[in-house]
Amino acid sequence: MKKLYILASLAVAAASLTSCEADKEPVYVAPAEKVFSLSTPAEDDNIVLAPGQVVELTAVAPDYGIPVVTTYSVDLTLADEFIEANEETGTEANYITLTPKQPTKTAIELDDKDVTTAICQLLGINTFNEFEDADVQPQKVTVRANARIPSIASSNCVSNNVVLPSVTPYNPFPQVPGYCYLVGTNTDWATPDNANATTYEKWSIEETGVGTNIYIGSLNVPAGEQYFRFYTELTGWDGVCLGTPSGGNELIEFTDEETSLEVAYTQGCFMTDAAWEGGYVTFTIDLTDKENPKVYAKKGEYLKETYVYLIGTPSNWAEPSATNEKALEAWRLVDRGGTGIYKATFDIPESEVYFRIYPGLNGWGATPYAAAAGNANVSMTLGSAIQYVEGEGCWTFNWKGGKLTFVLDTVEGTMTVSVPEE
Numbered sequence: 001m002k003k004l005y006i007l008a009s010l011a012v013a014a015a016s017l018t019s020c021e022a023d024k025e026p027v028y029v030a031p032a033e034k035v036f037s038l039s040t041p042a043e044d045d046n047i048v049l050a051p052g053q054v055v056e057l058t059a060v061a062p063d064y065g066i067p068v069v070t071t072y073s074v075d076l077t078l079a080d081e082f083i084e085a086n087e088e089t090g091t092e093a094n095y096i097t098l099t100p101k102q103p104t105k106t107a108i109e110l111d112d113k114d115v116t117t118a119i120c121q122l123l124g125i126n127t128f129n130e131f132e133d134a135d136v137q138p139q140k141v142t143v144r145a146n147a148r149i150p151s152i153a154s155s156n157c158v159s160n161n162v163v164l165p166s167v168t169p170y171n172p173f174p175q176v177p178g179y180c181y182l183v184g185t186n187t188d189w190a191t192p193d194n195a196n197a198t199t200y201e202k203w204s205i206e207e208t209g210v211g212t213n214i215y216i217g218s219l220n221v222p223a224g225e226q227y228f229r230f231y232t233e234l235t236g237w238d239g240v241c242l243g244t245p246s247g248g249n250e251l252i253e254f255t256d257e258e259t260s261l262e263v264a265y266t267q268g269c270f271m272t273d274a275a276w277e278g279g280y281v282t283f284t285i286d287l288t289d290k291e292n293p294k295v296y297a298k299k300g301e302y303l304k305e306t307y308v309y310l311i312g313t314p315s316n317w318a319e320p321s322a323t324n325e326k327a328l329e330a331w332r333l334v335d336r337g338g339t340g341i342y343k344a345t346f347d348i349p350e351s352e353v354y355f356r357i358y359p360g361l362n363g364w365g366a367t368p369y370a371a372a373a374g375n376a377n378v379s380m381t382l383g384s385a386i387q388y389v390e391g392e393g394c395w396t397f398n399w400k401g402g403k404l405t406f407v408l409d410t411v412e413g414t415m416t417v418s419v420p421e422e
Helices: 002-023 112-122 128-134 194-201 322-331
Strands: 035-039 054-060 071-077 095-098 107-111 139-149 152-159 162-168 179-184 204-207 214-221 226-231 259-261 270-272 279-286 294-299 305-312 332-336 341-348 351-358 367-370 389-391 395-399 402-409 414-418
Touching: 035 139, 054 112, 054 139, 071 107, 071 112, 095 112, 107 112, 112 139, 179 214, 305 322, 305 341, 322 332, 332 402, 341 351, 395 414
Parallel strands: 035 152
Antiparallel strands: 035 054, 054 107, 071 095, 071 139, 139 152, 139 162, 179 204, 179 226, 204 214, 214 279, 226 270, 259 294, 279 294, 305 332, 305 351, 332 341, 341 402, 351 367, 351 395, 367 389, 402 414
């Protein structure tokens, strides 16, 4: 009987121990190897990047001993191996780190735009025109993934390298207006090339829009005897330039009336005499007919206008898109002269007003000039300047009807709506 009692007691004890073992919670364990596996789909030999598409990678999550949310990122290089930055030796990292579309998933998706932008930057390409001029070929790309548990440093792991043998990038940069440049004694005849791009920023004449081939701008031409001609690009002295038809120096006079300067593709210089008092001159360069370029000059400063758009109940919630450009002309706030302050007065009928401001006609989505980061509405007091944030939130207020002045101040970062003074 005693033996049976002892055996029963041992059985209970064993069961208790087993139960205790089963009740233990999983414990985080820092991976000893600090590595994990990364692979790509079978069809990765020839990747042609395109807007709206993704590059897919597959990771096997590191074993942390517990089920836990893991965050992934991807390093990309055009070299065979990754080189880390080293301040002591002055070495720069040879890779760019990308964030997946869903950073916590092992099925990693990289936006094609992020990938092509990284490739371009590693090639030293940072603008639309640089890409067009570079004749970019398919690239061999090496990638690796990083895994970590947020706020646990010991969780950091790096995957094996994966080689993508042929990745064809596209031009990810927005096409921007071009420039012409005034080159001459005003710049001490600095070579018109990219090495002197900073010098020529203040001597540039901007295209009125992408592809218009019409350039308008005001330059502060120094007093006295000046010699100059116009260059259409910063590619050196042999680049395309507009000078005098004779190829020699020709005297011109700036007046209050717009004057046509006879030009040709030569390196002849226009010149002012010692009596020129100096000051702003507005130049218009018309290259719509490349074989017959035209240049006009007029004393005085040109005030460039830029716009933002009032989108909301006053504009019947017209989508801020190119298809509605004509309709939304009536709902533009204007900055004249690059002040950073956009202003307009509108006649608003009696209503409960909801609005936010869009900087361009690129469709719905977040705008830099919203009332709230999400889509919440924020009540506005007329006459009070309110800080704007990036988001889709609307300002709202009740209005009895009549004229209202809207002011977007991008210098102070505020939005104000007020009743204009009579």
